[in-house]
Amino acid sequence: MNPFFLGIDVAKAKLDCALLLPEGKLRHKTVPNTPEGFDTLRVWLRKSGAEPVHVCMEATGVYWEGVAEYMAAFDSVCVSVINPSQIKAFGASELVRTKTDRVDAGLIARFCAERRPPPWQAPSPTEQALRAMVLRLDALQRMRTQERNRLKVARATVREGIEAHVHWLDTQIEALAKKIRDHIDQDPGMHDKHELLMSIPGLGERTIAVLLAFYGDPDRFGNARQAVAFAGLDPRHHESGSSVKVPPHMSKIGHAFMRKALYMPAMVALNRTDWGSRFHQRLTTAGKPPMVIIGAMMRKLVHVAFGVLKSRRPFDPSLHGA
DSSP: OOOEEEEEEEOSSEEEEEEEOTTSOEEEEEEESSHHHHHHHHHHHHHTTOOSEEEEEEOOTTTTHHHHHHHHTSTTEEEEEEOHHHHHHHHHHTTOOOOOHHHHHHHHHHHHHHHOOOOOOOOOHHHHHHHHHHHHHHHHHHHHHHHHHHHHHOOHHHHHHHHHHHHHHHHHHHHHHHHHHHHHHHSHHHHHHHHHHHTSTTOOHHHHHHHHHHHSOGGGSSSHHHHHHHTTOSEEEEEETTTEEEEEEEOOOSOHHHHHHHHHHHHHHHHHSHHHHHHHHHHHHTTOOHHHHHHHHHHHHHHHHHHHHHHTOOOOGGGGTO
């Protein structure tokens, strides 16, 4: 039986769906991005005889998570979650000049039929909860920074309110940080992984929580290079003939939050650890500029963390020249 392919363009309030039939025709359906909307979509697929069906959607924000988890629970459904850059490139290859939610859904369905992306593996409930908490903690910290910046230039009429908000944010951040620690300690598997990551010089409690939230199950990645690419830390090369030779740079085609979370740990590792100092010295001797060295250390931290979690052995400084 030829499988059906369903492309979903995800928005906060709705899901634009395009079902690619075996004969090549498209059927469209728009449903709310709610549990009730997911049920409506499931009924529509059954009425269309779309079993089995390969569902594909872009990883944009967090709005796709609900429908992905819902659809992945059915045996007759294969769910793939892909990088939005892949759809953008695929649309360019088809010379698509119109961009609407309906057109994008059809494009995703055709991409799924042609490329057959691998199935998405849903994180465990423990990882999902931890991921939600570390993202919320980051949001609170950004709000606190914004309010503190406003406080520097605030007039007396609003200063008291800003100070009260900063105090509330401090309280919430402290409480959430404790909740994250308790969440990790109460799960034996996650606690053991936390102890392994603690052995890596340069990593602190909050960075380890982020790594556990997104890399807690190393089996989701085929190798360390895939783990690096997930964060968009892989190097990008651009050469053509003898006249075009752009210096390699970070691709940034990946999770921006991971790159942000690894920047300061990379600085700490380079300047305050033996193995990081040796790494810094080697790249400096090779003529690498400072920002390239920082990016290389961010990439190195992912490699090391992935290796520690995969092998289930603590960090070995002798493997890194220390």
